[in-house]
Amino acid sequence: GNSVTQMEGPVTLSEEAFLTINCTYTATGYPSLFWYVQYPGEGLQLLLKATKADDKGSNKGFEATYRKETTSFHLEKGSVQVSDSAVYFCALEGGSYIPTFGRGTSLIVHP
Amino acid sequence: DVKVTQSSRYLVKRTGEKVFLECVQDMDHENMFWYRQDPGLGLRLIYFSYDVKMKEKGDIPEGYSVSREKKERFSLILESASTNQTSMYLCATWAGTSEKLFFGSGTQLSVL
Numbered sequence: 001g002n003s004v005t006q007m008e009g010p011v012t013l014s015e016e017a018f019l020t021i022n023c024t025y026t027a028t029g030y031p032s033l034f035w036y037v038q039y040p041g042e043g044l045q046l047l048l049k050a051t052k053a054d055d056k057g058s059n060k061g062f063e064a065t066y067r068k069e070t071t072s073f074h075l076e077k078g079s080v081q082v083s084d085s086a087v088y089f090c091a092l093e094g095g096s097y098i099p100t101f102g103r104g105t106s107l108i109v110h111p
Numbered sequence: 112d113v114k115v116t117q118s119s120r121y122l123v124k125r126t127g128e129k130v131f132l133e134c135v136q137d138m139d140h141e142n143m144f145w146y147r148q149d150p151g152l153g154l155r156l157i158y159f160s161y162d163v164k165m166k167e168k169g170d171i172p173e174g175y176s177v178s179r180e181k182k183e184r185f186s187l188i189l190e191s192a193s194t195n196q197t198s199m200y201l202c203a204t205w206a207g208t209s210e211k212l213f214f215g216s217g218t219q220l221s222v223l
Contacts (some may be wrong), residue, residue: 043214103153
């Protein structure tokens with residue numbers, strides 16, 4: 001079946017540092033890939049997505065590229081802010097409209 | 112924008128009680144989901160529904176049931192609450208046109 005593996009947290013960074021959160025997946029066919037973010041006290045919201053190989057999703061300074069050859073969708077940001085502190089979830093959807101989520105990675109950004 | 116409303120933000124119940132968690136969406140989406148979120152385990156799918164009166168088990172349905180009598184409302188039922196059901200419960204809908212999930216704010220349930 002489908003599965004998503006993402007790096008364990010928490011990831012702790014200073015403001016303006018470079019961020020990478022690794023995500024790899026296992027799926028048959030050509031799934032769509034997503035990053036969702038959960039700010040404290042809220043539900044999840046879509047951060048970015050990519051629907052085919054080599055697509056790059058981007059939003060709010062975050063980027064992730066769909067790499068089929070390495071089955072990866074790593075999240076990156078060049079300069080994090082304190083307001084980026086949240087839990088980040090990698091997910092895939094393989095055509096059944098039932099997304100599969102990773103376990104989430106907590107990001108803590110210090111001033 | 113889509114609104115997914117969960118009836119309670121915090122809920123405290125006693126062991127053995129029957130618990131209803133309500134979720135209402137305002138965008139006529141067909142697919143609705145209930146997840147539970149636990150530290151270190153991420154989101155786990157409990158039940159989902161493709162349409163009115165239709166339901167399918169997810170990965171962890173034991174101890175739960177659901178009801179979808181109207182398209183906009185999807186209820187999660189704990190028939191006899193137990194302490195291991197203490198968790199954050201998240202409702203979501205799937206928007207096929209934009210291909211993404213919309214989540215409610217969650218219900219933090221504590222079973223004592």
